[in-house]
Amino acid sequence: MRSQATALRSKDLLGIEQLTPEEISLILDTAEGFREVSERPIKKVPTLRGQLVINLFMEASTRTRVSFEIAEKRLSADTLNFSASGSSVEKGETLIDTAENLMAMQPDMIVIRHKHPGSPKMLADLLPASIINAGDGAHEHPTQALLDAFTIRERLGRLSGVNVSIIGDIAHSRVVRSNIHLLTKMKANVTLASPPTLMPAEIEKMGVRVVHSLDEALEGADVVMMLRIQLERQSKMTFPSLREYFNTFGLTPERLRRANGGAIVMHPGPMNRGVEISSDVADGPCSVILDQVTNGVAVRMAVLYLLAGGHLQES
Amino acid sequence: MRSQATALRSKDLLGIEQLTPEEISLILDTAEGFREVSERPIKKVPTLRGQLVINLFMEASTRTRVSFEIAEKRLSADTLNFSASGSSVEKGETLIDTAENLMAMQPDMIVIRHKHPGSPKMLADLLPASIINAGDGAHEHPTQALLDAFTIRERLGRLSGVNVSIIGDIAHSRVVRSNIHLLTKMKANVTLASPPTLMPAEIEKMGVRVVHSLDEALEGADVVMMLRIQLERQSKMTFPSLREYFNTFGLTPERLRRANGGAIVMHPGPMNRGVEISSDVADGPCSVILDQVTNGVAVRMAVLYLLAGGHLQES
């Protein structure tokens, strides 16, 4: 399916939940063009020259912050990094005051990561700048789901009808929520597996199948998406030990044989090797984990470009 | 009054104390031109292209650091951020050695914030680069006073004869010292009010009026400038409680009625809502607090531009 939309309806990207299938396809198609820019000797286009993007990261992040910053620079935007430490946030300023102050400096876009679900929406309602959600608590992480979809489409040629199994810490994962929204909208079949303590109640209402073992999840999968055990987000251990977790839900080459031929293995990173995934699989022939990272830059360039386009037309 | 000066006399901006009224007007007039740049779709001019500005922030800061960095980028300068943490300052290097080392890398300008009063002057005497004081202890914060003056002039059309009341923690505030210098030079009438423990002795010698209650200060004011209670700068609490402070010196809509019609309310931020100012006032129709932030970028562009001009003529 090629995109029939020519622009995004919103000035913001708050989540996958608000996007139509046509908008998702538009972002993925646009990202294909930008994927090529990163292969050139001069990896830069003048698209966002003179535009200011503020990266407002109130939670630690490596790849997402770096990936956005690279995407912004490849589009020739001016970028400004703002993190909680060493800022007036430490002096007790509220997020709204911080945001209104940043807005008063007239940025064109704000990329925000924040531990509280809904913070990006709060900013989007308040500020004229385009807001991009780079992860809000356990709510959404839309650019991660888009880069995952881009990678699946690149490898398998389509999203519709693909069997995607997502395994691990479902309860604490914004990645899985965004992926469920995206994959079900694009008519992929989603299966979830996790220890019972890490599976939210009534998640089936989101249009997914829930199974109770790794083997069951792998059976017939075209895509195996392993989630990070978010130790830092759990107030207490919800399973007996990391070793026990690996024995039950860790992906090994042997177990992976239950998946369909040509199945790909994904992980949003950073990986806990030997916990949710063995190194043999992470570095093995089925792994597309580093492709995901590469595609992340292209997808973020596409999002920035499309939102700026909408924004420029408005003004 | 329009400016009759055409350049700044010094290579540095260390404080308002050293500026003439003509120089102040020159900076404010120049800022008006740059205010317009930030309204364009391409918010950038090539003025400082190829010039290197180092932002040397030895104290935590949000809006000032970000505001300078945006100003520098809008002028197309290369910017480099340097903060105390993770640096050789932690290995015990002196400020002079740090500064001489940075200077050896041939920056054109250094923006410095430091807890010790006089640090910017020490660097200015030592180094050929232009030094801009972004706040030195409780001494001066000249660009804050300039953006405040820009905002008053923009709203009230003049500085001369305007009644400005500054209320709050006078003793610990570099903002108030720079504002007193600027406003008295420009022939505004300055009134100060604070709890007795937060009012420096003999401050009247600076040409200001001291009153002892908020109501007295508000009576007849055209501009009401509320100061942040700098809890982090006080070694111990100098008033019984924050609630008591708010009851005595906190600005509410009711109290504000004592000010003149058309009076504006200012705050250098970050605000302690419910301590020195109620949210009703902060977000109300008289508040120009976010205008101050917007104007800060324009004023800093003007300062950078004028100092670079002087500097380029020298070399």
Next chain:
Amino acid sequence: MRSQATALRSKDLLGIEQLTPEEISLILDTAEGFREVSERPIKKVPTLRGQLVINLFMEASTRTRVSFEIAEKRLSADTLNFSASGSSVEKGETLIDTAENLMAMQPDMIVIRHKHPGSPKMLADLLPASIINAGDGAHEHPTQALLDAFTIRERLGRLSGVNVSIIGDIAHSRVVRSNIHLLTKMKANVTLASPPTLMPAEIEKMGVRVVHSLDEALEGADVVMMLRIQLERQSKMTFPSLREYFNTFGLTPERLRRANGGAIVMHPGPMNRGVEISSDVADGPCSVILDQVTNGVAVRMAVLYLLAGGHLQES
């Protein structure tokens, strides 16, 4: 000796040990051209426009990180700073996973500082990007040795036959290892002096002379290179007190008289004034310590330029 090489053989700069004398001369000659760029009003050339350089600093650093960043910006590269704090490294990610993730975002070069000797080589073997070692444990710090050599050549006109005495904490210094490799390759005569506890066994095998007192080392020296007492790298004090160290190995104007006429004094910084060097010497007429910093930018521009050239030819 002018360079006869026209390119570097490796895509990486891991250490001086792997360079030929011709390559060293090529870098120094190239740096002379870039030294001039930093004297221009517009201190910028478009050489690396559209190239992405990641500064991966896993250890605290001032001058090296800043010097590289300025060099990158003067060459018009896009730069991205990545440090350990606030990153997925804190979530337990391995260096290889971090590096592979960064590589997936297709940088052209990675400048790395890391506490583990050999980390740059590990990345260089794994990644197609050019890797520049900005200091790996007590192993090598090649750009420091190159800027030292540039400074000696600039002041004394040659490296061959020059008597260089290096004094201080030999055992913990990557700077001294890189300098020994460079200076012996370029046929300078190297003398080392330190307290016995700070002198590695069998270091004479590297082609240097070891003496046991400061006076002996200074006798006949053309270049006196004082090393920082790396207090942060020593697990325990290896000499009785800092005062005792200064009395025995600290450089004073009186002691310096034993050196040859026209001798120069160097220090890689940051200095411990009153420990390894007196302020009279550090700020005196023989000191070239700030020249070293200035030359550091030019040398790093040369390294970036030459590695990018090799890299561009490959692709």
